[in-house]
Structures are given as C-alpha cells and as structure tokens.
Amino acid sequence: MNHVIIGNGAAGIAAAETIRKLDNSGEITIITAERYPAYSKCLLSDYLAGGYSDDLLYFRDKDFYSRNKIQIRFKHTVKDIDFSRKIVIATDLNHPGNQETEISYERLLIATGSKPVVPPIKGYRQVNPYYLNTLDDAKRIMKAAAQARDVLIIGAGFVGLEVAFNLRKRGLKVTLVDKAARILPAQLDETAASIITKALEAEGIRVCLGSGVTEAVPNRRLPWRSDTKGVILENGDFISADLLVIAVGSVPNLDFITPGTLRVNCGIVVNQQLMTSVADVYAAGDVIEFIDAVTGETGPAPIWPNAVLEGEYAAYNMAGIRRELDYLIAMQNAAEFREIPLISMGLVNASGPDVETFIEYRPAGGIYRKIIIKDNRIIGMIFLGDVCQSGVIGELMRKRIPVTAIKDKLLNLNFGYSQIANDF
C-alpha cells in the first residue's frame, strides 16, 4: 500500500508512526511545505524568549524518518489534489524555478493543520504585522524583536499570552490588547482571568482589554521616532509599537482544496474512522472538525493530544484495521504563566438552572479550582495553581461518566483515581 500524508505536524507524524507499526512494507511519504524535521508548534512561543535551540523543538529523534522508512519531501507546497486520478499536485521549492511535481497515492491523509486568522482591519497590511504559526515565523519575530523596543500583541488568547510573556523575558516593553473584557474568555472565568491578568501585570506587561482595534497606523513619522507605528483602539487610544504580533485565533489550513471536491464545513468533514467524503482520503488534526464530548456538536478541536489521537485512528483505518473514534474534548489547554500552572477543559463559563458549579478558592495559596456539572456529567473545569488530579477529572469528562454520586468529593484534596476505580 502506498500511503501519502500531507503535513509533518502532530497528526501527520502520529499517523506515519502508526502506519509503520501496522504495515512494515508499505510505502509512506510525507509532504510538507516546511524545511525542518517535525517540530512542535506549541513550543514556538517559548522559543521566542531566546536561548532555545532548534533541536529542542524537534519532537522526534534525528533518525525518525529513516528508521521508519518514511520518505519525507520538504519544501513541497500542495497546489491541488486530483481525487479522481489519486494524485497530489505539489510545487517543489527545492528546485530553482519551483518545479511542479505529481505524487500518487493509494491512501491519502490530509493533516495540514491550521493557519492564523488575518483580521479584516484597516491598515493591517501596511504595518507589516507578524503571526506565529511556523518556525520561520518565530525566527522572523526573533529577528524583528532584536531591533524592537515596544511590542504590541493583538489577541489575549493562549498564543497571545505566551508570546507576551516570552517577549517580555527579552526585556521588551509589551502591550497586550483584546476587544474582549477579559483574557482567555473561553478558557477562564472571571476569577481565574483576574489571577492570570495580575500575573501579566506583575511581569510588567501592559494589558488593555475591552477595546478592539479599529485601525492600524503605519509610520507616524514622528520627528524623533520615524519607525513608530501602532493601532487605534475603539476607545480612541493610540498604542505605538515597533513590532506588532497578531494572535486572534486559527482556522483550518485547506486553501489547496478545490471547492466542491471534498466536504468541508468549518474544517474537513470526517466520519468516526477519520474518512473524508472522498474514498481513500482521510484527514486528521487541526484541519478537521470532530464531535465534542461536552457539547455533542461538531467543530474544530485544534489541540495537540486530539491531533495525535486522530492521526492514530486515521492510520489504523488507512492500514485496513477498522477503529472508530467516538468523541474528543475540543477545548482543553494546559499552560503555566509566571509559575501559575493552569489547566482548563470544556465549557468553563456554563451557567443556568440545570448547571451546578463547585469551586475551591484559596487566594493565599494561589489556588482556584472549579468544576461544572450538568445532567450528571462534568462539562467544564478550571484547575489553577494546583493541577494535580486534573487528568482524573478530565477522564470523567472524556468518558462522560455520571458523577452525581461523587460530585461533592471531586474537589477534595484527597480525591483521586482510587475513589472511582472499580478495577482494584
């Protein structure tokens, strides 16, 4: 069998590894626009702080491709896929003149990940903003950061926050702007957000919330700083910066798919075997949409552990072993800001008459833990300051286990797997 995988990230690598485990003789080809071995995008914001070697970003050993007999085609951008002829049409940037090349497949996996959202705001293009999506993006930001003094980050999501902390570590003056009234509105509630906002401010980062950007202003041509550019906020404030980073979210990266050839909604539509609407074509990772364990609805679930699982399940099915993935938790994040560990899963702001909320808040200990229960199931959690046992709560969520009988114990300090186990 000839397997072709487009994408060299979490899903693509997990799939390639799994196919090799199941099929020792089949051909595996990975096509990637990148020029680096598989690297972890989650680490790119840490990389910005400096002192991080490229090697640390690589999440597989140097001999990964050769050991697994994977043919890797770097610097190939996919232009189109001819599903009827089973051919991937790519531009090979390794050759001068950017030669077009055709790669045929018997089974294809699309794992092209996501790309940053470019907000439709006046003047953005003229101010030359940066986005953080690839290692080359990170290197470009590093280069610009070496010349910069004032950094403006638009978007107070996980990427924006991590970029802010890491550029601050380089001694830059950092301002974080978001139109939402608080940071991480989907992943934190008010209490948790205020704890992390205080940490941002304690680090010396200026946080401007509740006012979106109306216009980006290129060089202001101030006599003393001709390079100053910046943005005008909805409240009229002008914030200047010589380095602008935009982090307002991501969308599936599927530009190369000719409309009408493959069923696409928010992301590529797949069934529980990770099959797309076209025969022998599978998709996994940030590029797809999948069923959320919490809401039961379908949508993007762009997070590393989900991408790996999807890649593995796709690989089993590609190798002819039927495996069905039931559901995933789309919203789940782990992070640490200024020595405050944080894990957030599911719907952390759910409210209503049928919703029960359990909270443990110990300001002196820097601990805030919250669990939200609806219809006998956990639908959301925030563990801040103390993240131990979050995996157990997470498993109750993932498996949709009824928790009414144990709901009062979940936030006890001695709660653990032993209390829910029946296999001892």
Next chain:
Amino acid sequence: MKRIFVIKEKCTACLNCVVACQKSHAGSDFYAPIRDIEPGRIYIQAVGASPVPLVCMHCEEPACVKACITGAMRKDPDSGIVSNEFTPGKCVGCWMCVMACPYGVISPKAEHGKKMAIKCDLCMKRNGPACIESCPTGAIVYMEEAEFADYKQCLAAVNSI
C-alpha cells in the same frame, strides 16, 4: 513487562513507599531538604477508611505519551517503561501529560526555575523500584502480569483456609 501491582488490603498507609521514592529520585538520604521539592511518584489515597496505593501502570497506549508536545514522554519499546527521563532536557513542563493521564499519577515539579513533569520510572536508574523494597507489608509488588495473577490466586487460597 514487570510492573508494580497493588494488594490494597495489605496497605497500612505507612507512606514508607512515598518516602523511599522521593529519596531515591532526589538521590539523597536526608529527607527534610527534599520532601518539598521532589514529589512522590507513588500515591496513597483514602477510599472510605482504607488506604489504596496508586502508581503509574505504564500503559500499553499511554495517554501521556500521546499528549506530549515535545517528544519527551516515551514508552521504551524494550523495557515498556513510560518516562520522560529517556530524553534529558526535552521536558519543558507544559503539563499536557498531567491533563491527559486518567489516573492522575503525574505531578508537576519546579526546581530552580526548571519545570518538569514527574512520574514513576520504575527506578530504571536503580536496581528495582525503591518503593517495593521499603514496603513492610507486601502491599505493593513488582512482578510480571502472569506472575501477579498466580500470586493473587495463592493469596486468595491462603486467605480462604
């Protein structure tokens, strides 16, 4: 593979295993300076009024390995041990594995600003797990799966006399 099995009825929550684990991994015989730095990798949890030891099972398909964003957490194909210590310097303490582990047996550790996820490594740098040696009642044992099944049968037989 040989791993740690639990016979919870024998546990008296003496915590000798936890202390032995911490000492062994901190490489020190002096407990006071290490107890707040080195988290124990075996946990004694209370179920009702009874203690139950809990430790990593070194899963066949480990959720922590799948969740690891750096490639630090691995299941060694030869020994079956799941650990992030085969790859020194790789773990950055992102806590993805803590979030993913359904058993809650991975803990965050921070020492001199260096973050790292901490879990049972079956004392691979040592000759056999320290916790097993320190258990005075035989509530934890280090055996092959089949060996443990036989052992449990023997215990049941003895108890029924």
